[in-house]
Amino acid sequence: MGARLLVRALRDPASVRHCDWNALIGAARAEQLIGSLAFRMEGLPVPARVEEIFEAARRDSGHQRTQALWEAEMARRALAPLDVPVILMKGSAFHAANLGASVGRSVGDLDILVPKASLDAVEAALLGAGWEHVKDTKGYDDDYYRRWMHELPPLIHRTRDRMIDVHHTILPLTARPRPNAQALIADSVALEGGLRILAPADIIVHGAAHLFADGDLAGGLRNLWDIDRLVREFDMPVFRASLRENAQRHQLAPHVRRALRLAQRLYGTPVDRAFAGRFTLADRLFEARLLARNGWGQERAKALRFAFYVRSHWLRMPPLMLARHLWIKARG
Amino acid sequence: MRHKLALRIGPVGFRIGSAWRAPLDALAALYAGYPEPEDGICDFTVRLEPERPWRRLIRPSVAIRGDYILPDAAPLSFAHALLAAEMGMNLQMALGHKSCLLLHAATVEKNGRALIMTGESGAGKSTLAALLGERGWRLMGDEFALLHMESGTLLPFPRAISLKNGAIRVMEAEVEASRFGPRLIGTPKGDIRHLRPNEEAVARMGEGAIPALILFPRFGETAAVRGVGAAEVFMRLTQASTNYVALGRSGFEALTRLVKTIPALAIDYPDAETAIGLVDDFQRELAA
Numbered sequence: 363m364g365a366r367l368l369v370r371a372l373r374d375p376a377s378v379r380h381c382d383w384n385a386l387i388g389a390a391r392a393e394q395l396i397g398s399l400a401f402r403m404e405g406l407p408v409p410a411r412v413e414e415i416f417e418a419a420r421r422d423s424g425h426q427r428t429q430a431l432w433e434a435e436m437a438r439r440a441l442a443p444l445d446v447p448v449i450l451m452k453g454s455a456f457h458a459a460n461l462g463a464s465v466g467r468s469v470g471d472l473d474i475l476v477p478k479a480s481l482d483a484v485e486a487a488l489l490g491a492g493w494e495h496v497k498d499t500k501g502y503d504d505d506y507y508r509r510w511m512h513e514l515p516p517l518i519h520r521t522r523d524r525m526i527d528v529h530h531t532i533l534p535l536t537a538r539p540r541p542n543a544q545a546l547i548a549d550s551v552a553l554e555g556g557l558r559i560l561a562p563a564d565i566i567v568h569g570a571a572h573l574f575a576d577g578d579l580a581g582g583l584r585n586l587w588d589i590d591r592l593v594r595e596f597d598m599p600v601f602r603a604s605l606r607e608n609a610q611r612h613q614l615a616p617h618v619r620r621a622l623r624l625a626q627r628l629y630g631t632p633v634d635r636a637f638a639g640r641f642t643l644a645d646r647l648f649e650a651r652l653l654a655r656n657g658w659g660q661e662r663a664k665a666l667r668f669a670f671y672v673r674s675h676w677l678r679m680p681p682l683m684l685a686r687h688l689w690i691k692a693r694g
Numbered sequence: 695m696r697h698k699l700a701l702r703i704g705p706v707g708f709r710i711g712s713a714w715r716a717p718l719d720a721l722a723a724l725y726a727g728y729p730e731p732e733d734g735i736c737d738f739t740v741r742l743e744p745e746r747p748w749r750r751l752i753r754p755s756v757a758i759r760g761d762y763i764l765p766d767a768a769p770l771s772f773a774h775a776l777l778a779a780e781m782g783m784n785l786q787m788a789l790g791h792k793s794c795l796l797l798h799a800a801t802v803e804k805n806g807r808a809l810i811m812t813g814e815s816g817a818g819k820s821t822l823a824a825l826l827g828e829r830g831w832r833l834m835g836d837e838f839a840l841l842h843m844e845s846g847t848l849l850p851f852p853r854a855i856s857l858k859n860g861a862i863r864v865m866e867a868e869v870e871a872s873r874f875g876p877r878l879i880g881t882p883k884g885d886i887r888h889l890r891p892n893e894e895a896v897a898r899m900g901e902g903a904i905p906a907l908i909l910f911p912r913f914g915e916t917a918a919v920r921g922v923g924a925a926e927v928f929m930r931l932t933q934a935s936t937n938y939v940a941l942g943r944s945g946f947e948a949l950t951r952l953v954k955t956i957p958a959l960a961i962d963y964p965d966a967e968t969a970i971g972l973v974d975d976f977q978r979e980l981a982a
Contacts, residue, residue: 383735384734387736388739411732411733412735414793415735422940425940658711659739659741659760660741
């Protein structure tokens with residue numbers, strides 16, 4: 363009920379007139395979409411108390427944006443002497459490039475992509491500029507990150523208390539698809555001020571990888587909403603062509619196609635139907651998982667959620683490695 | 695949710711959902727006479743849930759959930775479910791309220807002018823506010839002062855007063871038994887008993903007041919009063935605010951204006967009667 367109402371309000375804000383506002387707001391907060399919803403509903407006739415809640419959410423988005431841009435600038439300054447490309451990803455990238463997807467978008471951590479060869483230098487520069495390790499730098503977790511993950515172990519800034527995730531590619535090395543990180547970096551686009559973002563098609567490829575090749579779809583409605591906003595903004599023949607091409611190049615075509623199908627299904631996104639293909643039976647499971655949230659903000663469909671949680675580990679690791687990982691985690 | 699309750703405290707509407715009925719019955723009794731949220735629209739959702747589904751019935755323990763959560767907060771024992779509801783509402787305010795600058799402070803009002811009392815836990819601000827609320831002042835809140843950023847006025851947030859340990863006996867001598875919640879023994883904060891503010895405080899929960907004085911009370915010392923400079927007040931209030939950073943520039947401007955326009959005093963007091971005497975003296979000086 364909650365998630366479905368939220369999706370309807372985002373897709374067609376004028377259609378929600380006399381709804382259960384508490385359920386809509388509860389679901390939007392739980393899915394971290396309250397800012398996006400508040401901007402979508404701006405100017406529409408809603409009850410006065412609801413308008414106050416939306417107004418506060420819009421104001422809060424403004425501050426989140428300022429903080430996210432400042433955090434990106436701090437990283438830029440720390441890394442400028444290295445003279446390596448620093449590519450913003452996800453929320454920070456949308457805000458820095460002023461994309462439509464940034465409207466009301468909340469931002470938690472700062473995500474950046476740098477060339478793998480510069481990882482050590484980047485880590486040292488960040489540690490020298492006030493960031494520190496969140497976890498112990500010795501032991502299984504740290505080793506695991508450095509050996510198998512697509513990012514450094516997370517760093518947090520000592521005084522600003524903000525996290526940075528430094529990626530060298532967009533999927534763990536244990537995942538089956540092997541995206542071409544060099545191509546992602548080579549095709550990235552410079553912003554004014556020295557930071558970079560991924561090329562438009564690669565932003566979608568990354569979003570789809572994050573949704574369907576990594577993780578258990580927690581927060582999936584927001585990630586899919588990003589994809590909807592981005593595809594609408596970029597949509598033109600040349601974008602469609604490069605999306606097909608880049609999805610293939612990064613071995614993520616099935617994931618991108620599924621992202622397009624689900625975005626179309628839930629948010630009515632205009633997609634390249636010939637490429638996206640037809641809505642499948644498996645898509646229905648993904649749809650049910652994305653909508654597993656009620657109007658009190660509670661998680662529903664526990665079994666389905668658990669199945670996706672198990673799947674996320676399966677995607678990440680080959681069976682023997684998974685067994686070893688779970689064994690170590692269980693003992694810890 | 696199986697059981698639900700909606701209520702309004704000052705300008706804020708809450709809905710509380712619970713897997714059990716008893717905590718909401720206790721909450722409804724404690725908040726008897728409070729209005730419904732305006733138009734039924736709630737600013738925040740609080741959920742009292744079992745940690746795992748089977749823990750609803752077997753050795754029930756209450757996890758505090760809602761719009762905003764602390765991921766590593768420990769659940770409370772079922773006997774303390776009322777405290778869990780209160781903590782859940784406070785948590786929503788602390789993490790989610792962005793309409794006003796929120797100060798961790800007690801406020802009381804007389805003749806339209808408000809006194810803000812802030813200090814570390816144990817400084818006695820709740821007890822002092824509760825006592826003043828029975829002795830000619832209107833209690834606006836014992837936990838959060840809501841500073842409206844555009845107008846600079848304080849909005850009431852008269853939730854149930856959370857009395858701890860020794861303060862329980864002090865207030866039991868002062869107020870009729872029907873306004874108290876159950877005594878919660880051995881909570882993580884010691885013994886706790888909630889007290890419903892009096893009828894005037896509830897009836898006038900929509901009525902703001904102009905800030906007149908900031909007090910930093912400290913219990914247990916010999917009586918003393920000293921002025922506090924604007925810079926120190928500013929620093930202490932940023933630390934007492936849960937949303938100062940999140941509000942950005944408007945929070946800074948509202949707080950600067952508050953600190954520049956009204957005086958601040960630190961008072962040490964050996965007992966409540968002395969403190970009340972001091973506060974009444976200040977009030978007369980301000981009114982003169």
